[in-house]
Amino acid sequence: MLRYLTKRLGYYAALLIAAVFLAYAISASALQPRTYFDAKVPRPSAESVEHQLTSLNLNDRTPVLVRFGHWTGGLLHGDLGRTIHDTPVSDDFGRRVWVSLRLMLLGSLLGMLLGVAAGAWSAVRQYRISDRLLTVLSFVLLSTPVFLVALFLKNGAIAAKDAAGHEVVPFTGYETPGLTGGLGAHLADWALHLLLPTVSLALGGLATYSRYQRGTMLDVLGSDYLRTAEAKGLTRRRALLKHGLRTAVIPMSTMFAYSFLGIFTGAIFTETIFGWHGMGEWLIQSINEQDVNSVVAINLFTAVVVLASGFLADTLHAALDPRVRS
Amino acid sequence: MTAVAAEPTDPDSPVGRADPADPTGRPRATGRGRLVLARLLAARGAVAGAVLILLLFALAFGGPYLTPWDYAAPDFSALHQPPSAEHWFGTNGVGQDVFAQTVRGLQKSLIIGLLVALFSTVLASVVGACAGYFGGWADRALMFLVDLLLVFPSFLIITIVSSRLKSAGWIAFVLLLALFNWMITARVVRSMTLSLREREFVRAARFMGVRPLRIISRHILPNVASFLIIDATIAVGGAVMSETALSYFGFGVKAPDVSLGTLLAAGTSEAPVFPWMFYFAAGLLVLFVLAVNLVGDGLRDALDPTAGGAPRRSRRSPRSRRSWRKQK
Numbered sequence: 001m002l003r004y005l006t007k008r009l010g011y012y013a014a015l016l017i018a019a020v021f022l023a024y025a026i027s028a029s030a031l032q033p034r035t036y037f038d039a040k041v042p043r044p045s046a047e048s049v050e051h052q053l054t055s056l057n058l059n060d061r062t063p064v065l066v067r068f069g070h071w072t073g074g075l076l077h078g079d080l081g082r083t084i085h086d087t088p089v090s091d092d093f094g095r096r097v098w099v100s101l102r103l104m105l106l107g108s109l110l111g112m113l114l115g116v117a118a119g120a121w122s123a124v125r126q127y128r129i130s131d132r133l134l135t136v137l138s139f140v141l142l143s144t145p146v147f148l149v150a151l152f153l154k155n156g157a158i159a160a161k162d163a164a165g166h167e168v169v170p171f172t173g174y175e176t177p178g179l180t181g182g183l184g185a186h187l188a189d190w191a192l193h194l195l196l197p198t199v200s201l202a203l204g205g206l207a208t209y210s211r212y213q214r215g216t217m218l219d220v221l222g223s224d225y226l227r228t229a230e231a232k233g234l235t236r237r238r239a240l241l242k243h244g245l246r247t248a249v250i251p252m253s254t255m256f257a258y259s260f261l262g263i264f265t266g267a268i269f270t271e272t273i274f275g276w277h278g279m280g281e282w283l284i285q286s287i288n289e290q291d292v293n294s295v296v297a298i299n300l301f302t303a304v305v306v307l308a309s310g311f312l313a314d315t316l317h318a319a320l321d322p323r324v325r326s
Numbered sequence: 327m328t329a330v331a332a333e334p335t336d337p338d339s340p341v342g343r344a345d346p347a348d349p350t351g352r353p354r355a356t357g358r359g360r361l362v363l364a365r366l367l368a369a370r371g372a373v374a375g376a377v378l379i380l381l382l383f384a385l386a387f388g389g390p391y392l393t394p395w396d397y398a399a400p401d402f403s404a405l406h407q408p409p410s411a412e413h414w415f416g417t418n419g420v421g422q423d424v425f426a427q428t429v430r431g432l433q434k435s436l437i438i439g440l441l442v443a444l445f446s447t448v449l450a451s452v453v454g455a456c457a458g459y460f461g462g463w464a465d466r467a468l469m470f471l472v473d474l475l476l477v478f479p480s481f482l483i484i485t486i487v488s489s490r491l492k493s494a495g496w497i498a499f500v501l502l503l504a505l506f507n508w509m510i511t512a513r514v515v516r517s518m519t520l521s522l523r524e525r526e527f528v529r530a531a532r533f534m535g536v537r538p539l540r541i542i543s544r545h546i547l548p549n550v551a552s553f554l555i556i557d558a559t560i561a562v563g564g565a566v567m568s569e570t571a572l573s574y575f576g577f578g579v580k581a582p583d584v585s586l587g588t589l590l591a592a593g594t595s596e597a598p599v600f601p602w603m604f605y606f607a608a609g610l611l612v613l614f615v616l617a618v619n620l621v622g623d624g625l626r627d628a629l630d631p632t633a634g635g636a637p638r639r640s641r642r643s644p645r646s647r648r649s650w651r652k653q654k
Contacts (some may be wrong), residue, residue: 015470016477143618143619147574151604151608155598158598268481269571302478
């Protein structure tokens with residue numbers, strides 16, 4: 001198992017290096033920091049623009065490879081470079097990363113767990129009313145883009161506020177500014193603010209996973225070994241959980257790996273819609289400001305997160321399926 | 327990600343071509359076609375989806391002729407008017423007819439969805455079949471490329487690049503979307519090709535000296551066609567969703583063009599007070615993607631005799647279980 005995981009780790013490291021280089025090359029050549037300085041009022045002199053661009057490692061007259069080398073040198077010392085406003089990128093990064101991770105981790109975990117549970121449950125109750133209802137619901141959810149789900153929820157919250165006369169569920173930001181009270185009050189406040197963004201992220205995952213899980217579970221339900229497990233005296237529930245669900249989850253572990261991409265994209269939308277100051281808002285803002293170093297930092301973050309979740313999926317796969325380990 | 331078990335039929339062997347139960351030796355192709363059609367018509371969801379898609383296409387392309395209003399022309403005597411006999415879906419803040427706009431946006435979104443699905447499916451089938459058939463370094467290099475593109479959120483790259491492509495218009499946007507939409511399909515095609523490569527009819531062709539590219543186009547691709555058809559259908563829905571999301575944030579279709587995404591963006595802030603500016607476009611978007619998914623699901627059941635891959639695999643067919651196990 002260790003050998004298999006080491007091999008995967010090496011492959012992921014190669015992917016990470018290639019991905020980061022590609023991200024740097026694309027961002028550095030597509031974005032134009034020069035236009036940001038040229039558009040400033042009052043317009044700075046040509047020399048000062050040149051000077052600032054060079055000191056920020058953004059000068060488009062330096063070859064991309066040289067700039068990339070410079071940036072990598074900094075990265076090895078834990079330095080992500082400076083933003084276009086000449087502040088350290090790591091400051092922004094450190095502030096925003098927890099805002100986003102909170103949302104993404106909760107949203108994906110919730111979607112995954114509920115989806116697997118709902119799919120397995122609906123497979124066991126195939127063709128009953130509850131199965132059909134769940135199927136219809138997941139089809140409608142699968143056909144609704146995440147940003148639309150978020151907008152529906154937000155509009156619902158606004159309507160509820162108008163009807164009740166006060167805010168029922170918060171729909172902007174991730175905390176109430178200037179909230180007083182102890183830790184409990186803060187935690188409750190956070191949880192309430194997390195509710196709508198998390199739900200809009202989790203619903204998509206719930207729909208996808210439940211469809212796939214229903215399919216794999218149906219296969220397992222008809223299998224001989226499950227009948228054997230029941231014949232040797234296990235109750236149906238125990239046989240289903242111990243032998244059925246475990247086998248049915250294996251093909252899903254590969255899905256978990258790349259699902260984080262979808263979650264990240266979804267988080268960009270939900271953050272923007274619910275007014276969270278997270279990575280998603282940062283991305284859109286820094287693209288509009290032609291801020292290459294920030295954009296590359298976000299790319300680095302997503303690449304690391306995606307590959308880490310890929311590695312986690314491999315580990316999960318190896319743990320569940322003994323054939324992979326050898 | 328979609329796990330699909332390949333149980334290809336062989337077009338060139340006598341068994342594959344003629345039905346053994348049929349002594350006249352009539353080609354089986356029509357029989358299969360009829361069977362698929364019969365199965366498809368038996369699935370109520372798929373029929374409803376197909377009818378919906380036809381209606382939406384009729385609305386998108388015939389709608390502009392039904393209304394006297396142009397999608398861009400303002401009617402200053404009617405600002406923020408609710409739906410009425412004159413303006414069927416109401417008007418927006420500058421008096422533009424929302425029906426004309428929605429129909430026009432639907433048209434653009436449908437065209438983009440179809441083109442993206444077409445391009446990405448062609449790319450995926452070529453790359454996947456080549457990687458699977460040639461193997462070795464070509465395979466490793468192509469799969470590395472696939473993994474590399476999967477590591478990026480396509481949204482990031484499209485937003486970065488599209489800020490430079492303002493002048494190139496929506497065709498460049500279609501190509502960008504297609505470029506980031508083919509990787510998973512290519513993986514499935516590759517794994518199907520791997521097993522097809524060892525089949526007798528492909529080996530026979532190889533030993534007869536048929537050139538690799540010809541084998542791919544004559545023997546490999548026809549055998550993955552049913553998967554590609556299903557996948558392309560579902561890709562239309564996915565492409566429309568990506569298009570609207572990107573356009574919503576201003577990175578896709580840009581003014582003066584309208585798509586469902588730009589309409590939703592314009593209607594969002596007004597939705598609580600003037601719901602008709604938001605919910606008609608939102609409803610049509612969900613309806614179209616839902617219809618596409620229903621048809622895709624029905625096709626999956628109808629086309630694949632072994633009932634491959636994901637959601638609705640029948641537990642009644644013993645063959646499906648066998649192929650599933652083999653594939654694991």
